[in-house]
Amino acid sequence: MLDPLAQAIERHCPGLWSQTAVPKLSLVSLDxxxxxxEATYEPxxxxxxxxxKRTAVGERSWITPRGEMALFTxxxxxxxxxxxxxxxxxxxxxDSEVLASVQLELxxxxxxPPEPAVAAAVxxxxxxxxxxxxxxxxxxxxxxxxxxxxxxxxxxxxxxxLLRSPLAPVLRHWSLADSTAARIxxxxxxxxxxxxxxxxxxxxxxxxxxSPATLHRHFKAATGMSPLRFQKHLRLQEARRLLFTRDMxxxxxxxxxxxxxxxxxxxxxxxxxxxxxxxxxxxxxxxxAEAREMPLLRDGSGAKP
Numbered sequence: 001m002l003d004p005l006a007q008a009i010e011r012h013c014p015g016l017w018s019q020t021a022v023p024k025l026s027l028v029s030l031d032x033x034x035x036x037x038e039a040t041y042e043p044x045x046x047x048x049x050x051x052x053k054r055t056a057v058g059e060r061s062w063i064t065p066r067g068e069m070a071l072f073t074x075x076x077x078x079x080x081x082x083x084x085x086x087x088x089x090x091x092x093x094x095d096s097e098v099l100a101s102v103q104l105e106l107x108x109x110x111x112x113p114p115e116p117a118v119a120a121a122v123x124x125x126x127x128x129x130x131x132x133x134x135x136x137x138x139x140x141x142x143x144x145x146x147x148x149x150x151x152x153x154x155x156x157x158x159x160x161x162l163l164r165s166p167l168a169p170v171l172r173h174w175s176l177a178d179s180t181a182a183r184i185x186x187x188x189x190x191x192x193x194x195x196x197x198x199x200x201x202x203x204x205x206x207x208x209x210x211s212p213a214t215l216h217r218h219f220k221a222a223t224g225m226s227p228l229r230f231q232k233h234l235r236l237q238e239a240r241r242l243l244f245t246r247d248m249x250x251x252x253x254x255x256x257x258x259x260x261x262x263x264x265x266x267x268x269x270x271x272x273x274x275x276x277x278x279x280x281x282x283x284x285x286x287x288x289a290e291a292r293e294m295p296l297l298r299d300g301s302g303a304k305p
Contacts, residue, residue, distance in 0.1 A: 001128055002067060005135040006049035006088040012141045013088075022140055022151050028089040035287060036081040038237055040192065043094045043174075043185070045162070046070045047126060047134050051087030055080055057121060058224030058233075064123050069130075071122045071167050073174050073181060074188040074222065077233045090138050092158065096174070102159045103172060124166040133157045183208050184222050187215070191227060195234040196258035201227065236272050239265070243281035250277040 012020060013029035020027060030051070046053075052065040056079040063083055064070045072078075126134075137154045140147050162171055173179045187208040191199065204227045205212045208219075219227050235257045242253045254265035269277045 001131045001135075002049050005047070005090065005131060005138060006086075008135060008138040008141070009049055009088040009090055010086075012138070020141055021144060022137065022147055024093040024095060024155065025137060025151075026091040026093070027138070028087065028091065030082055030085055030087040033082055033085055036079050038077070038079050038240065040234070040237065041072045041076045041078055043074065043096075044072050045092045045094065045167075046072075047090045047092070047131075049088040049090065051082065051089075052084040053080055053087065053089075054083050055121065058229070060224045062121075062123065067126060068123055069126050069167070071124075071170060073121070073170065074185050075192045076121070076188070076223065077230070077237050090134055092134075092155075094174075095155075098152075098156065099159050099163075099171065099174075102156055102163060106160075106163055122167055122170050127161065127165060130158065130161040130165065133161055180218055181222075183210065184218055187219065187227070188223070188230065191231050192234055195231050195238065196256070198258065199228070199231055204228075232268065233272075235259070236269060239269065239277070240273065240280070240284075243277055244284050253277065 009027050010029050012018065013027035016028065016030055016034075018027050018029075028046075046064065047069050048064050048066055050066050052063055054061055054063045055070065057076060065084070133154060137151070137158060140151055140154070162168065170181070173181045174185070187204060190207045191204065201212045201215070205215050208215045210218070216226055219225070219230070223230055225233065239253050239257045242248055242256060243250070248256070250266060250269075251262045254262045257265075259265040266276060269280070273280050275283065
């Protein structure tokens, strides 16, 4: 059942990553292996129709193969390495309001499960019914006149299928306004939006409405990183993007992303990427200039997602 979905993705994704005319749908298509890609993922679900991808977040990494889906619940800095090609994925941006409305329809007939542990990323197999719904969603691109009348209806069906899947406990609590998952999601987004500013754990704890110890426990359980390490990871990703896309010195970039000490910036950058900032940026430009297709840059040296 996966072949029609993979073929539809290939038809409508001319490069590595493409937005589409179907709201909340993006496509990823890759025929040759490329270097690992850094990106900041927004809350979304990746439906893997072909190939396999390794995703690394902090100290954790996992492989999502053909026939599985990966749910990302936070704004999350990741490194994506494609393990097997051809690689075809349909990506759904999660709309919390639509998800909540579908969940309300199910709430009357199904008891609410206990709140699960906060998780930034969860994987599970796709059911045949879910594959069918996602395939029909992508195939709307074959008939643009059908997108307006049908896209939101198929999206609702996909969310319904997801709420019947192993991802249901995480999705249900992700959409609750005051759940632990929602607080961690809000906190991660706030750190992303303020990552170049000097932040302290007390300030972050106020945003989360948790004690510092509770925040640290839940945040690390979800992301594999402490809140302050999460901020540093985002800073270094932004620094790498600036070095690649702008005519700036390493010292200028360090100041731009919030480092007081250029020496500390150089040390942490080299620890993260294996090279000093200037040499790393030059190497990136050389690799991308030689590549057959250049990935679209977003929040790092790579592409969505």
